[in-house]
Amino acid sequence: MILKSLSLTNFRKFRHIETDFPDGVIGVFGLNGVGKSTLFEAVAWALYGPVAARTSSDEIKRAGAAPSERCRVAVEFVFSDNCYRVIREMAGKNQTSSAVATMNGKIVANGAEATTKFVQKLLGMDAKSFFTSLFAKQKELNALSVLPAGERKQLIVRMLGIDVIDDIIKDIRSDIRAAKSSIDQLAVSLQDKDTGRSKKEIYREKIEERKEKIKKLLNAIDSSKKKREILEKELNAVLSSKRRAQRDYENIQSELKDLRLKKEIFEKRKRLEEELRKIRESIRQREEELKKKGTERSRYKGIDEQLKDVENKIKDVDSKLSEVIKKIQKTETQIENIDREMKKVESKKNRIESLGPSAKCPTCERTLGEHYQRLIEKFEKEISENTENRMKIEQNLENYREKKIELDKLKDALLKRENYLRDMKIKERELNIAIEGIEREINREKQEVESKEKELHSMEKVTFDRSYLEETEKRAKLYYERYNRLVEEFNRKQEEIHALREEIKEREGDLKLVKEQIRELEKRIQDQEETERKIEGERERLADLNLLEDVMKSFKIDIISRIRPTISTYASKLLEILTDGKYSVLELDENYEILMYDNGRAYNINRFSGGEEDLANLCIRLAISEMLADRAGGEFNFIILDEIFGSQDANRRRNIISALNLLSNRFRQIFIITHIEDVKQFVNNAISVYEIEDGTSKIKME
Ligand SMILES: Nc1ncnc2c1ncn2[C@@H]1O[C@H](COP(=O)(O)OP(=O)(O)OP(=O)(O)O)[C@@H](O)[C@H]1O
Ligand SMILES: [Mg+2]
16 A cells, blocks of 8 residues: 555645655654644545544634635545545534545545455555554653563554454353352252252142042032933923923913803802892892882872862951951041040030130130030030940941951961971972882892893803812922922032032133243243253353353463564564665564674664664554564555654664665655654755644645
C-alpha cells in the first residue's frame, strides 16, 4: 500500500488543503501544533471512521467552520495494483457521517459503516493494527529502550496485539466460573430441598403410587359398571311391571267410572221419585185445605147485599135525623122567640104596673087611666097566649127529641152492623187471596211433577250393585298402591343408576387427573434428565474450557517465545542494512533485554553509542511494523515515523535519514514527521505545514 493523495476540508485545523504524496523519504515539517500529525490521523479517519480519531466525532470538524459547512477527507491509495479512493464526511446540522469507497473509479462500498468494513477487509487489519504497524511514534521508540525488560515485553506484546490472548484467557476463566456455578445450580435443582433426596427418585415413587391408584380406580369403575348393568336389567323388568300395573289401574278406573255413573243415575232416579212423592203429598194436602177454604167461603154469601141494605138504611136514618134536627132547631128558635116576646110583654106590663094607672102613656102621652087596666089585661092575655103556645111548642120539641134519640139508637145499631159486615168482607177477601195462593202452588207443583216425571221417563233404567262398586273401589285402590310402589321402585333404581353413573364419571375424572399427574411427573423426570444432561454437557464444556485455558496459556507462552526470535531476525536484517553491515545481529533475550552483537559477541545495548541505540530501537520498531504488515498478508510499503528524533544531534539525524533511504526497497514511502527544520536538507521531498493569520493551517510541497 502506498498513499497517493490527500484532501481535507474543515478537518481540525485545516480549512481546505490538497496534496499528492510522492515515493521516497518524505519529510513533513512544521512547528508544534500546526497539524502535522493531523494529516495522518485524517488518513486513518477516512479509512476507519471515528475509532481512528483521537477525540470524539463532534470535535473533529474545524472549530470556526459554519454549521452548514461539511467536514470531509478524501484519500487515494494504491493497494495490490488497484487504485482506491475513500471519501468520508460529516455534514448537516447533526453532522451525519457518510462514506464511499471506489476501486479504479467504481463504487465498491457506500455508507459510513460499509466503507469501514470494506477497508478493514481489504487491508486485513483493524484501526489499531493499522496504527501500530504504520505509525511509529517517538514515545514508543523511547519506551523501547527506557522501559524495564518486563514492561518492554508487555509493550511489544500489546503492539503485536498478543494481549488479546490475555483477554481470551480472561473470558475463558469467566466462562469456567459461569459453568461451575451453573453446574452447582443445576445440581441443586436435582435434589429435594427438604429431604436431600434425588427428585427423580421421588417422582418415580410418586408415579408408582399413582399407578397403584389407577389400578384401584379401574377396579372400582369396573365393579360400578357391572352393578349398573344389573340395575339396568332390573329397571327394565320394573318398567314392564309398572306398565302392566298402569294398564290394570287404567282399566279398573274406567270400569269404576261406569259404575259410578250408574250409581249416580240410580241415586238420581231415587231422589226424583222421592221428590215426586213429596210433591204429590203436598198437592194432596193443599187440595184438602182448598176444600176447607171453599166451605168457609160459602159462609160469606150475600154479604154484599146485606151491606148495601144496611148502607141504605143508614142513609135513610141519616135523612130522617137531619129532618128531626132541623125541626128541633126550628122549634127551639120558636121557643126563644116566644120567650123574648114574653119578656118584652112582661117588662112592658111590669113597667105599666110600676107606673100605675095615672101615668102617662109612654106612647101616646095620654094618661093611662082606663087604659091601664086594659093594657094590663092585654098584657096578661098576651102572656097567657104565649105561655099556652109555648107549652104546645115545647110538647112538639119533646116529641122531636125523643124521635131523635130513637133515630140515633137505630143508627148506632146500623153502624155496628155495617162494621161487622165490612170485617166479614175483609175476611172474605183474605180467604180468596189464600185460595188463589193455594191454587197457584198446586199448579206450580203439578208442573214440577210433570217435569220431574218427564225427567224420570227420560232416564234409563239401571241396575246398580253397591257392594260390587265397593269391592271394585277397593281393588282400584290396591292397583293404585301397586302402581305407586312400582313407580317408586323404578325411580329408586333410576336414581341408583344415576348415582352409579355419576360415581363412574367422577372416578373416570379422577383417573384422568391421576394420568395427567403421571404425565406431569414423567415430564418432570424428563426435565430432571434434561438437567442431568445439561450438567453433563456443562461438565464437558468445563473440561474443554480448562483445557482451552491451558492451551491458551501455553499458546501465549509459545507465541511470545516465538516472537522474540522473529523480531530478532527482522530487526537484524534492518540493522545490517542501516549500519551498512557493521552490525548484523540484534537480539531480544528471554527477558526482552535488547542485545546487539559486535564481532560475534552479544552486548547489552547500553554498551553502544546513543545513535547506535536509537538505530537499534528503530530497527525493533520497524521489525514490529514489518511483522504486522506481513501478518496482514498485503504489501504495506509505507511507514510514518512521527517525531522519532529525540535527543539526536544533526549528525545522528542525518545518519538515521540516510540509513532510512537505504530501506527504499522495503518501504516505498517513509514519512518523517518532525518540527526540526534542518532535517529538510537530508530528505528528497518536503511537505511544510504552516499556520496562516486566521489560525488555520496550510501545506506546501517543497
Ligand atoms: N477541530 C479542530 N479545529 C481547530 N483546531 C483543532 C481542532 N482539533 C485540534 N485542533 C488543533 O490542532 C493542533 C494539533 O495538531 P497536530 O497534533 O497535528 O500538531 P502537530 O503539528 O503534530 O504538533 P506537534 O509537533 O506538537 O506534534 C492543536 O493545536 C489543536 O488545538
Ligand atoms: Mg505531532
